[in-house]
Amino acid sequence: MESNSTKALGTTNKIISTNKKKAKNKFGAYTNVFKGLYKRTLNMLFPAHIKCIVCGDDLPEVRQIEVCDKCSAKLNFISKNSCCKHCGAPVYGDAEVCLNCKDIKREFDQGRSVFVYDGEIEKLIAGLKFNNKPYLSRTLGRYLASLYQTLDWHVDMVIPVPMTEARKKWRGYNQAELLATEFCEAVHLPLNTQALQKVRETDEQKELSMQERQKNILDAFKVQDKYYIKGKSILIIDDVMTTGATANACATALKKAHASKVYVLTIAHGKPKLPMQNNMEDVHYVINSVK
Numbered sequence: 208m209e210s211n212s213t214k215a216l217g218t219t220n221k222i223i224s225t226n227k228k229k230a231k232n233k234f235g236a237y238t239n240v241f242k243g244l245y246k247r248t249l250n251m252l253f254p255a256h257i258k259c260i261v262c263g264d265d266l267p268e269v270r271q272i273e274v275c276d277k278c279s280a281k282l283n284f285i286s287k288n289s290c291c292k293h294c295g296a297p298v299y300g301d302a303e304v305c306l307n308c309k310d311i312k313r314e315f316d317q318g319r320s321v322f323v324y325d326g327e328i329e330k331l332i333a334g335l336k337f338n339n340k341p342y343l344s345r346t347l348g349r350y351l352a353s354l355y356q357t358l359d360w361h362v363d364m365v366i367p368v369p370m371t372e373a374r375k376k377w378r379g380y381n382q383a384e385l386l387a388t389e390f391c392e393a394v395h396l397p398l399n400t401q402a403l404q405k406v407r408e409t410d411e412q413k414e415l416s417m418q419e420r421q422k423n424i425l426d427a428f429k430v431q432d433k434y435y436i437k438g439k440s441i442l443i444i445d446d447v448m449t450t451g452a453t454a455n456a457c458a459t460a461l462k463k464a465h466a467s468k469v470y471v472l473t474i475a476h477g478k479p480k481l482p483m484q485n486n487m488e489d490v491h492y493v494i495n496s497v498k
């Protein structure tokens with residue numbers, strides 16, 4: 208009898224304490240409900256694939272990186288030893304820095320990319336950017352996370368390269384923002400999509416020379432609130448780095464707002480720049496690197 212009433216008391220206490228906890232966590236519980244709803248909505252919009260995003264074959268199991276072993280072996284990863292020590296571009300031979308970093312002052316502290324921008328990776332990025340396949344950001348964001356985990360960067364906050372509101376409306380999303388969201392979820396870093404804004408539309412960078420790109424993108428980015436940036440080590444995320452002009456422009460704005468460090472991580476980096484035939488200094492630089 209006594210033990211029964213003790214049990215009953217124990218149960219009552221448990222209920223009271225559970226109710227107290229519930230009251231205490233009411234706000235947290237609501238937050239979790241919203242988080243769950245948000246996640247379910249995302250999954251509905253971007254359904255989980257159990258197929259390889261490169262060849263479309265079934266994967267043997269659910270993977271964070273939805274690429275089969277066969278396709279993974281064919282991807283052109285950029286290794287630590289074969290890239291520019293400053294911007295992460297693939298380089299010829301054992302050159303320390305790429306031709307762009309040799310000639311142009313970089314505002315960011317260091318950059319790295321997962322892949323060379325060619326073949327299947329070029330197709331995947333085109334799918335993410337132009338063929339309305341936002342779900343590709345899941346696997347690509349995880350690739351960024353795996354590379355980040357091999358680096359010794361200390362990062363306080365992640366900022367995706369912003370788009371103008373008009374461009375975002377037209378595309379329906381900012382692919383850099385999707386990549387950064389997946390990345391932050393994997394490495395548990397805070398994401399800030401507001402602090403840096405693109406305030407001016409720029410011409411398509413593809414056809415422009417390095418100098419033209421720098422000029423085209425000058426002052427296109429502005430920090431909205433310096434409070435969030437001052438003294439922080441920031442990681443910029445984008446899909447592709449070509450000459451690094453966009454990353455440089457973002458870094459210029461962030462450094463003006465007193466960011467302590469600016470790092471850049473992209474899915475892919477353009478192939479090594481070939482020296483211009485009339486620039487013998489660059490020609491010799493490349494020849495000496497591959498000796």
Ligand SMILES: [Zn+2]
Nearest residue numbers: 259262275278
């Ligand atoms: Zn495959």
Ligand SMILES: [Zn+2]
Nearest residue numbers: 291294305308
């Ligand atoms: Zn470089």
